Amino acid sequence: MKYTYPVTRTTHPKPKPADENNLGFGKYFTDHMFIMDYDEGQGWHDGRIVPYAPIELDPASCVLHYAQMMFEGMKAYLRPDGKLQLFRPDMNAKRMANTAYRMAMPVLPEDILISATEALLREDKDWMPKAPGTSMYIRPFIFGNEISFSAMAAAHYTFIIILAATGAYYASTSGKLGTSRIYVQDKYIRSAQGGTGFAKVGGNYGGAMRASEDAKAFHCKDVLWLDAKEHKYVEEIGTSNAFFRINDEVITAPLDTGTILPGVTRDSVIQLLKEWGVKVSERRLSFEEVLAAAKDGSLKEIFASGTAAVISPIGCLNYQGVDYPVADGECGEIANKLYHDLYGMQTGVVEDYMGWTYPLDITVE
Numbered sequence: 001m002k003y004t005y006p007v008t009r010t011t012h013p014k015p016k017p018a019d020e021n022n023l024g025f026g027k028y029f030t031d032h033m034f035i036m037d038y039d040e041g042q043g044w045h046d047g048r049i050v051p052y053a054p055i056e057l058d059p060a061s062c063v064l065h066y067a068q069m070m071f072e073g074m075k076a077y078l079r080p081d082g083k084l085q086l087f088r089p090d091m092n093a094k095r096m097a098n099t100a101y102r103m104a105m106p107v108l109p110e111d112i113l114i115s116a117t118e119a120l121l122r123e124d125k126d127w128m129p130k131a132p133g134t135s136m137y138i139r140p141f142i143f144g145n146e147i148s149f150s151a152m153a154a155a156h157y158t159f160i161i162i163l164a165a166t167g168a169y170y171a172s173t174s175g176k177l178g179t180s181r182i183y184v185q186d187k188y189i190r191s192a193q194g195g196t197g198f199a200k201v202g203g204n205y206g207g208a209m210r211a212s213e214d215a216k217a218f219h220c221k222d223v224l225w226l227d228a229k230e231h232k233y234v235e236e237i238g239t240s241n242a243f244f245r246i247n248d249e250v251i252t253a254p255l256d257t258g259t260i261l262p263g264v265t266r267d268s269v270i271q272l273l274k275e276w277g278v279k280v281s282e283r284r285l286s287f288e289e290v291l292a293a294a295k296d297g298s299l300k301e302i303f304a305s306g307t308a309a310v311i312s313p314i315g316c317l318n319y320q321g322v323d324y325p326v327a328d329g330e331c332g333e334i335a336n337k338l339y340h341d342l343y344g345m346q347t348g349v350v351e352d353y354m355g356w357t358y359p360l361d362i363t364v365e
Contacts, residue, residue, distance in 0.1 A: 144157050245299070
């Protein structure tokens with residue numbers, strides 16, 4: 001189905017960033033945003049593009065009290081020919097649908113997500129950064145704003161998309177990605193079976209912030225989460241999926257526990273490794289096994305995957321105050337190749353031999 005959305009142009013455009021090499025992440029939001037409403041019995045309706053501005057919420061809106069909300073993270077990339085493209089947006093739509101079911105919220109159809117994203121990008125295409133390593137971050141989100149203190153699913157929701165000109169998440173060193181220190185968290189948990197770990201909801205992130213703050217005391221960027229039941233098996237790294245290369249096997253936590261976010265980049269990593277003939281396993285991996293591998297030298301790499309950074313290599317684990325280096329502490333060959341091919345496909349400098357890119361009919365001058 002083809003959608004067209006009315007546009008109200010801003011009369012007060014913002015100044016664009018002067019230095020595209022120092023954009024950071026989520027600091028420079030564009031001039032417009034997309035808004036759409038949902039009412040029980042009517043469905044999704046009245047999609048429109050309006051000037052970026054604060055939103056008005058009644059103090060009794062259910063999202064403020066019962067956290068009925070969800071979000072996604074996507075990016076638009078600039079190809080060498082000046083065209084914009086998305087990366088596997090169908091996967092984001094599928095995850096949104098799964099999250100909506102878990103949160104008892106209405107499903108947003110895939111064609112609305114993509115058409116609204118494309119319409120907003122077209123309106124704010126002059127914000128698209130051109131410096132190496134940059135992209136346009138896309139944040140779709142839905143929240144219940146029914147005025148009610150009843151702890152029940154809302155009857156009214158708002159869907160919004162905002163855009164942010166974004167820089168490289170990590171700088172490279174000598175042609176390789178820089179590595180991070182990670183604190184092994186054995187007190188707090190990110191998610192339990194039956195919870196919302198597989199869904200993209202704010203509560204997963206809000207509940208993780210105490211652990212991330214505590215990690216700073218050990219000069220660590222973020223945490224390695226262990227499972228909720230036994231504090232034994234590795235799960236995610238910060239807000240990203242985790243991969244461990246022990247000898248010639250790359251291991252990541254399985255999705256069947258319902259505690260792992262089914263990352264778009266995670267799935268892409270697994271498919272690429274299989275394409276390259278690398279042994280990749282989705283299985284439970286105990287931290288004891290990781291620790292033993294770090295001690296005997298068979299732990300070759302650890303890296304995280306996600307939309308923001310694509311691939312984030314880990315150079316050191318800190319567990320109970322003791323540092324355990326990962327190999328030589330530098331980015332490993334598999335992580336580096338994954339970043340090269342994934343980011344290369346996303347930006348059009350590497351042939352998309354997996355059929356994942358989604359070209360848009362938008363040209364940036």
